[in-house]
Amino acid sequence: MLTRLAIRDIVLIEALDLDFAPGLGALTGETGAGKSILLDALGLVLGQRADSGLVRHGAAQGVVTASFEPGDDAGIAALLAEHGLEGEPGEPLLIRRIVKADGGSRASINDQPASAALLRELGGRLVEIHGQHDDRGLLNPRGHRALLDAFARTPLAPLAEAYAAWRRAEAVLAEARAELETAARDREWLEHAVGELATLAPEPGEEESLAAERATMQKGARLAEDLAGVIAHLDGSDGALAALRQAARRLDRVAAEQDDLAAALAALDRAVIEASEAEEALARAGEALAFDPARLDRIETRLFDLRGLARKHRVQPDGLAALHEELAARLARLTAGSAGLAALERARDAARDAYCTQAEAVSAIRAAAAERLDAAVAGELAPLKLDAARIRTGLEQLGEASWGPEGWDRVEFLVSTNPGAPFAPLAKIASGGELSRFILALKVALAEQAGARTMVFDEIDRGVGGAVASAIGERLARLAAQAQLLVVTHSPQVAARADRHFLIAKSHDGLVTRTGVRALDAGDRAEEIARMLSGAEITDEARAQARRLIAVA
Structure with a gap:
């Protein structure tokens, strides 16, 4: 969970400190206020490319520091240990990224130097950013099989054991063949040495x-x-x-x-x-x-x-x-020659057959779970104004060279946005708003298998309003009960569902333009939602409607 974000000299932000909490957090503001700057700053500590253009004009460097509570994710401590960094399961993480105006950057994790590649790998476990340009999280098919297995509670341990036994048998056979070839060349010496x-x-x-x-x-x-x-x-x-x-x-x-x-x-x-x-x-x-x-x-x-x-x-x-x-x-x-190899080949074949039996059983579990998942997602599409769309969890058996301890299936979430249209990968959807809503539907269906502990949705409500926006807000609130959510939104219905509300705004002092962010109290929050409802001129009717939205949420 993201607990704090400190930004210094990034684009229009001179100095900003934000504290975050569990639940749903909404970030709102007028178009052009600088909401994307926050996402760019967060992206820096998650390992995205450090562009010197992000440094505020006139500053020597920009700095972003993020604090996380990773919970009991032992994989994070293992990842840090793999890269020679200290860290215990559940220990808070302090990630800092410094970008220099003249080029170059450096990063640290708990004040220990770290690479951008490690930040990307670690960031994938901590935060998912969903938007039309995001290539991680649910848009990356490499993680789809794991999500389906978590949804199905697939028993993978017997399969992994069978795979390991098969590979051991393969290794023993290969070693015996190599020994046989080498020994055949050195037979005379071998016989003399053994006799001596x-x-x-x-x-x-x-x-x-x-x-x-x-x-x-x-x-x-x-x-x-x-x-x-x-x-x-x-x-x-x-x-x-x-x-x-x-x-x-x-x-x-x-x-x-x-x-x-x-x-x-x-x-x-x-x-x-x-x-x-x-x-x-x-x-x-x-x-x-x-x-x-x-x-x-x-x-x-x-x-x-x-x-x-x-x-x-x-x-x-x-x-x-x-x-x-x-x-x-x-x-x-x-001396045994081919007879010995034949016995090893039979043992290898038996181990392969045992693996195939386990892999078939796992595939059957995945196929059944895919049908349940597709049905669950389909039930979420209509309220999100995606009633013409269909989703299918595609399973494809890979070639033997790609079989592994998790089986032989390739899993990818496929979507058809219009009746009669072919199914295509989730990442190929043209509309960013549709993409975000598909991801939301999948996340709601996957429920406890949501993935990272912090999710960011960038303008998931783009191009929708009314009942659809309300449906999006309701589903975001449901997801936020199990993971921390941050949503950049223009929808008052979504903002009204938030547990915390942040307002992003630009200010001018005649010389310098700055972007600032502040957490809103109850009164300011109602006023901001009223602005979102009515536009430039906030009416009493908009204020009343804002209060009703907050009360209903």
Whole structure:
């Protein structure tokens, strides 16, 4: 919903700030007062082309700032995120567009730089401007299918799932065909590589495990060598233990003749015992460190082979097992040949058939909804002075290349303005007034599927009056109950239906002409509607009629 529009130095507007609210807002004023300037200013923040001619004479630049409350439209936050801008669902949007008098423009969204293309895409979600020159909203057939689906509440999720499954099957088949062609060219190399890997039979984690075992063995070899040197000092006829024992025997003979040597003999005996225990412990440790040299040789050879083959295939040693499986699978598919492709083709065809079944069901739902929508719109045409016109929701099955997750239907709203006249696209209608009234009829029929939260109708009542203008006002009021509407109007019957009324007027100070806009209170509103009824001279009868119109509305 548009909440505020601030305009600086655009055409005849020097400075203008307007606040908007939900419901129906009417913009009125004499011909030439500058109503189109407001639409041009709004168009700038919605991404329309920035023409330097819009800058007020004498100003360096023109600026338009619009504030929106997007509601819970998560798509807007996703769109901003896609373009690298910050924004949360439901967060207010401040869009600013600056146009320079010497050419060029820049834009921002919530004070973050943005492109005009993003403004156009975002604007399409926020505002629809309906008029004879508008090429968006209901005039763009690209959005007609979505409007019909919203009206029909078409269940599109199963169709999208079926489409995704079909495309996955297509991708798998295409990949298999490409692999088969590539593998056929490289069959000799593939057979050699698979045979070489099969002979080596690498296992995941094997290289790390073997390297750790080899490191342990090498460390044990160094420790065993050191222990052997220690044992050599203790063991043997010339070792320390033999010397201790010989000394103990000699001391034993001497101690028998000398009483005070008993303590020394006891200490020497303990040394012999402890040295013997040390020798036994060293022997056990040496046995624990013993390894099979042949096993070490086998490990080193295995590591050499693993690492060499890994370098050859440009993978890590731990990746050899997975590479073996991958190349073996490619060789198996090559060997299976056409039989494997046939199975994939059958799976693809089955997925396509499933998609077609879903697409046919969706088409049937759309066809039934199109009839209901056509009938609903037809009921709105006569009160809008379009009783000779007919509308048809055209459904056309597209070629397979254009099928997608939303089906195979092209949907377009077609109109015949006179009996016997052929149906033509809505955008081809010659009369701008008729076009706006057709759009209004469609919008009323679509009701909750109105689209953007803010709609602008530019002179929808052109060329009509009386009962038709009243019918237009009544339908605009109904639409305004579900979306914010702004209508540029010359019809008092339409203006009387408005929840808020804005008067657009020109003023002259002898040197400069300016356009201004002000919100009318109840008294001023009645006076403006009286002017619309009577023309230049406002009569008491016109004032009374204006009050009656407001009271009835």
